[in-house]
Amino acid sequence: MDLKLVACDLDNTLMEGVPIEPEVREFMVEIREEGIKFVINSGRPLKDILDVLSDSKVPCSRGYPEAIISMHGAFIHYLKGKNYIEDEEWNKEKEKEMEILRQEIGWKSKLWEKIIEDKFKIKPLRKEIDQGVFRVLFNNEKEAEKVREAITRESNFKYTTFLRNKCFLIATLSTAQKGCSLLRVAQHFGIPPNEVLAIGDSHNDMDMLNGRYGFVPAAPSNADEEIKSLVKSKSGYVASLPEGKGVIEIVRSLMDSH
Ligand SMILES: [Mg+2]
Numbered sequence: 001m002d003l004k005l006v007a008c009d010l011d012n013t014l015m016e017g018v019p020i021e022p023e024v025r026e027f028m029v030e031i032r033e034e035g036i037k038f039v040i041n042s043g044r045p046l047k048d049i050l051d052v053l054s055d056s057k058v059p060c061s062r063g064y065p066e067a068i069i070s071m072h073g074a075f076i077h078y079l080k081g082k083n084y085i086e087d088e089e090w091n092k093e094k095e096k097e098m099e100i101l102r103q104e105i106g107w108k109s110k111l112w113e114k115i116i117e118d119k120f121k122i123k124p125l126r127k128e129i130d131q132g133v134f135r136v137l138f139n140n141e142k143e144a145e146k147v148r149e150a151i152t153r154e155s156n157f158k159y160t161t162f163l164r165n166k167c168f169l170i171a172t173l174s175t176a177q178k179g180c181s182l183l184r185v186a187q188h189f190g191i192p193p194n195e196v197l198a199i200g201d202s203h204n205d206m207d208m209l210n211g212r213y214g215f216v217p218a219a220p221s222n223a224d225e226e227i228k229s230l231v232k233s234k235s236g237y238v239a240s241l242p243e244g245k246g247v248i249e250i251v252r253s254l255m256d257s258h
Pocket of ligand 1: 009010011012013200201202
């Protein structure tokens with residue numbers, strides 16, 4: 001492929017844990033020298049992502065990553081000099097929609113607690129269900145998926161989608177998932193979707209891996225089985241190596257195939 005932009009999920013894709021391995025960090029520099037842009041597309045808030053980069057000694061002053069998409073697609077920031085500047089038009093609109101999301105889900109908190117604890121008799125490992133927040137860590141992926149299906153059936157929201165990331169279930173903005181925001185970033189750089197490589201490992205990455213926006217999808221070997229099947233079905237690349245090493249394998253292989 002004619003590769004111009006690599007968009008990569010952070011947790012369990014670019015890294016197994018903090019810090020990002022030096023080999024992976026250097027690889028980011030190497031592809032930049034080839035004229036390929038690098039974008040982080042994560043469910044974490046921007047501050048968290050910047051902390052990971054700083055702990056990993058990724059010097060943004062050297063010009064990468066060129067953009068950061070945070071909160072599962074809700075917010076976009078571009079690197080200008082040494083700072084990340086927000087995509088004002090997009091972020092302002094999403095901020096407003098987040099407020100509606102909080103209202104949409106706020107009054108149903110009690111119902112969801114009932115579904116989880118009374119109906120399914122599940123005791124989550126961690127639970128933040130409050131006015132406008134829904135973030136629950138289950139004991140296993142099966143539990144999380146069962147609750148996701150039940151809650152999705154019970155709700156008909158305009159701005160809220162319940163996304164599962166491994167054992168986590170999170171309420172996210174339906175109007176700005178990872179793929180939709182990545183399309184905006186690609187357009188900002190003037191890069192067509194078929195020159196964009198999207199790499200992810202879990203369900204919250206599906207929006208950028210399912211072919212809907214025309215990106216080339218890929219996954220590291222540690223990705224969820226369902227994700228690997230999805231990537232294969234879209235003629236994408238599934239690495240034989242996990243996490244950061246898998247990312248390097250994927251990008252090298254696609255660069256060589258050009
Ligand atoms: Mg991940």
